[in-house]
Amino acid sequence: MTVQQRIYATTILCVRKDGRVVMGGDGQVTVGDTIMKAHATKVRLLTGGKVLAGFAGAAADALTLFEKFEEKLERFPANLPRAAVELAKDWRSDRVLRRLEALLAVADTRHGFVLSGSGEVIEPDDGILAIGSGGNYALAAARALVGAGLDARDVVQRSLEITADICVFTNRNLTILELGRAG
Numbered sequence: 001m002t003v004q005q006r007i008y009a010t011t012i013l014c015v016r017k018d019g020r021v022v023m024g025g026d027g028q029v030t031v032g033d034t035i036m037k038a039h040a041t042k043v044r045l046l047t048g049g050k051v052l053a054g055f056a057g058a059a060a061d062a063l064t065l066f067e068k069f070e071e072k073l074e075r076f077p078a079n080l081p082r083a084a085v086e087l088a089k090d091w092r093s094d095r096v097l098r099r100l101e102a103l104l105a106v107a108d109t110r111h112g113f114v115l116s117g118s119g120e121v122i123e124p125d126d127g128i129l130a131i132g133s134g135g136n137y138a139l140a141a142a143r144a145l146v147g148a149g150l151d152a153r154d155v156v157q158r159s160l161e162i163t164a165d166i167c168v169f170t171n172r173n174l175t176i177l178e179l180g181r182a183g
Contacts, residue, residue: 011134011170012042012054012105013159014112015142016127017152020180021107023052024156026134026164027173029059041175047073050108051080052177056132057102065091065104069115080106084113084121092119103131109179134160134167153178 010030014023025042028035043054044066051073055062068090072083084106104115112129114122128146130139141159150158156176164172 010056010132011138011160011163011167012056012129012131013135013138013142013156013163014052014054014105014107014129015146015152015155015159016107016112017146017155019109020152020178021052021109021112021127022152022156022176022178023054023105023107023129024160024174024176025054025056025132026160026170027175028169028171030169035171038171039173043175043177045177046070047077050078050179052107052179054105054131055102056105056135062102062104065102065115069104069106080108080111080113081121081123084111084115088115088119088121091115091117105129105131107179132170134163134170137163137166137170152180 012025023043027039029037029040043052046053053066069087072086076082106113111123112127114129114131128139128142138159141162142155145155145158153176160174161172164170
């Protein structure tokens, strides 16, 4: 590994359907075109299980952003939109943070956002978020499957499996977490 090579983690998908929100991510971490880890966990529950968050991009940068986002959630409890906007403002304006190379997908039972270092806070109209190198494949698969009678968890799982069949930076070692109605 050279000094210029970065460690990247990819493909997060979040689907909101029927009162549930499900986020999943693959387990692959790469350095350049080399797989360094196959079982990474890129999605997690925050604020006592009330918020889902996932990352794509430089792994160390994303972990820093998770910490910063958790601080915003503590400052603005039960207000995911405000916490997301405040993180994006800091991320864009802080000299150190703006150099971080990652994307975050965050969601609760009412909202879901994609956050970037250029200040974007995007809430898709259809309740489907996807980031990472396999994000477009996962997004397309989820949009196709969401109306096929599958529940949100099945849409996320099947979409990530399809993505793993297409994207060389995505594998089938999935972590899938859920908020909302039980069973």
